[in-house]
Amino acid sequence: MDVPIGTLQLFCDGTWLYMAQKQSSNYGLFYWTDNEWKLYRSDNTTGDSVNQCYDKGKLDTAGAPKELTNQLQLCDAQQTQTPKVRDRPITAEEEFPPEDYWYGECDGRYVLIAESVIIPPATDPISEPYRVHKKYPGSKIIRGSACSSLRSRTESGSVYAIIYEAGHSVDKVCELKAKYGGNARSLNNDADFSDPC
Numbered sequence: 001m002d003v004p005i006g007t008l009q010l011f012c013d014g015t016w017l018y019m020a021q022k023q024s025s026n027y028g029l030f031y032w033t034d035n036e037w038k039l040y041r042s043d044n045t046t047g048d049s050v051n052q053c054y055d056k057g058k059l060d061t062a063g064a065p066k067e068l069t070n071q072l073q074l075c076d077a078q079q080t081q082t083p084k085v086r087d088r089p090i091t092a093e094e095e096f097p098p099e100d101y102w103y104g105e106c107d108g109r110y111v112l113i114a115e116s117v118i119i120p121p122a123t124d125p126i127s128e129p130y131r132v133h134k135k136y137p138g139s140k141i142i143r144g145s146a147c148s149s150l151r152s153r154t155e156s157g158s159v160y161a162i163i164y165e166a167g168h169s170v171d172k173v174c175e176l177k178a179k180y181g182g183n184a185r186s187l188n189n190d191a192d193f194s195d196p197c
Contacts, residue, residue, distance in 0.1 A: 011068050015122055016040075018068060027052070029072065031062075033124025040126075043075050061101045061143050063125045063158065100133060102140040102163060106147035106189045110173035110196065111163040113150075113183045114139055120157040129160040136162050136180075148191040170196045 010027075011018040017030040017037055030037040040062075042052035053075035060069075102111075114136045117129050129141045144152035144159035151159050164180065166173035173184045174197040184197045 011071055013065060013068070015125070016064055016068050018071060029054070031124060031126065032122065033127055038124075057103050058101060061141070061146075063119075063143070100130065100141055102142040102146070102165070104165075104187070106149070106187045108186055108188050109168050110166040110170060110184060110186055111142070111161075112166060112173055112176040112180060113161045113163055113185055114180055115162045115182065116144075116151070117160045117162065118154055118156045118158070119160065123157075125158070125160075129162070133162050136164070139164055147187045148189045149186055149193060151193075173197065 008020045009017070010020055015032050017032070018027070019030070020027045029040040029042070031040050032038075040054075043055040043058065053073045054069075056069060056074045059072070115132055117132050119125050119128060133139055133141050139162050142150070142161050142163050144150045144161060150161060153159060164176050166176055166184075176182075177184045177197050184195045186192055186194075186196065
């Protein structure tokens with residue numbers, strides 16, 4: 001692509017673009033969607049581009065290539081997970097935070113796949129999963145390549161699933177299936193696609 005005057009293109013693969021403004025400490029990460037580049041927001045709270053950092057888990061889920069993430073300032077995961085001393089009980093909102101993406105393990109736990117989203121090549125890997133996810137309150141987004149028991153690709157593109165978590169309980173996941181429909185699945189790396197219900 002043509003680089004705007006006064007900027008340096010640090011990475012570009014047609015879907016992701018990382019740029020810097022010459023003679024400054026301003027950097028920007030963008031992704032291609034709807035025939036234009038849109039800003040990919042950083043995960044820090046300082047608001048300045050000098051100290052901006054990105055959550056590696058979110059980047060991996062969004063399909064950012066390793067060549068790009070190796071150039072980015074990644075947020076310190078340990079810092080965000082440091083336990084705090086509390087003087088009051090944990091609220092329900094804190095115990096069950098409204099996370100959009102699933103960051104668990106492929107350890108046999110069960111999920112209900114409420115709906116699958118197919119992302120064609122060279123299109124926005126973020127907007128469409130978020131749009132569908134909003135139709136299912138309490139759900140999370142998981143990339144199909146996260147576990148081998150999920151479908152990662154079709155002929156049309158990569159697959160994301162909108163899921164409800166059920167822990168290691170078959171009864172719970174079957175209860176969710178009876179309520180919402182969809183497909184029950186064990187998250188594992190044994191390529192087991194069976195529905196326990």
